[in-house]
Amino acid sequence: MISDDVSVARPCDDCGAELTGELTQRIVGDRLHWADECHCPHCGAAWVTCGWDDTPAEIREALIAQRGLARLTVEGTPTHSRVALLKVFREAGASLPEATAAAQRAVTTGIEGTRTELALLAQRLQTKNISAIIDGDCC
Ligand SMILES: [Zn+2]
Numbered sequence: 001m002i003s004d005d006v007s008v009a010r011p012c013d014d015c016g017a018e019l020t021g022e023l024t025q026r027i028v029g030d031r032l033h034w035a036d037e038c039h040c041p042h043c044g045a046a047w048v049t050c051g052w053d054d055t056p057a058e059i060r061e062a063l064i065a066q067r068g069l070a071r072l073t074v075e076g077t078p079t080h081s082r083v084a085l086l087k088v089f090r091e092a093g094a095s096l097p098e099a100t101a102a103a104q105r106a107v108t109t110g111i112e113g114t115r116t117e118l119a120l121l122a123q124r125l126q127t128k129n130i131s132a133i134i135d136g137d138c139c
């Protein structure tokens with residue numbers, strides 16, 4: 001299973017002791033699931049925040065800070081697949097101008113994101129028979 005998973009040190013909301021939080025992004029079916037889980041070894045407080053699709057900026061930034069950005073580029077797109085490409089972004093919730101810009105980036109400079117976000121995008125592209133490559137699979 002594709003997932004990104006990093007540990008971050010942060011103070012406990014309850015007692016202020018330092019604890020380790022686990023931030024994750026993973027693909028479940030055709031969606032992105034993110035989670036922020038903490039357990040304080042000092043006072044026993046534990047909490048989990050999680051959700052679907054758009055990852056909160058704070059979690060995304062922490063993942064990128066430790067794992068780096070990856071880049072997805074669509075391989076040789078015949079004109080007829082441009083529509084399919086647009087559709088993938090539209091179905092993911094982008095507005096038409098956003099989808100057009102994203103589709104343009106996908107075939108030129110590439111789209112940046114976490115490896116999990118891009119793996120999900122590649123998976124969606126594959127269902128439309130569009131192949132993509134992801135760079136930055138370093139570790
Ligand atoms: Zn605590």
